[in-house]
Amino acid sequence: MSEQLLFRNLMRITPGHLDEFREAVTRAIAFVENHAPQLMVQTFIDEKAMQAVSIQLYRNSQDVLNHWQMSDAHINDVSAHCTVERLEVYGSPSAAVTEGLAPFLADGRGFIMPPLVGFSRF
Secondary structure, three states, X not given: OOOOEEEEEEEEEOOOOHHHHHHHHHHHHHHHHHHOOOOEEEEEEEOOOOEEEEEEEEOOHHHHHHHHHHOHHHHXXXXXXXXXXXXXXXXXXXXXXXXXXXXXXXXXXXXXXXXXXXXXXX
């Protein structure tokens, strides 16, 4: 079975921070595209609802850990302009990734759904 992990992050944009949020996300995605290990990142925004969704696909748990380490400054920059409402992880993350997700799992904003069956085409 595939080790891939799919993350879906639903964020509430802080009122008055829409432009700053857009700029921070744009910088973060540019950095990730050039330096980080994700196979795919897509970010969507609903300005009227002041919400955004980020979807990220990783090869495995080690790639998640590498991303968190190398992108910490960008993650903090984006987080300054939003709050995570829901963090969904699809797959079987390692203990280290699960530990990193602990704050979201503990307060009910996050969940992990293990895989059943599937495939990827690239």
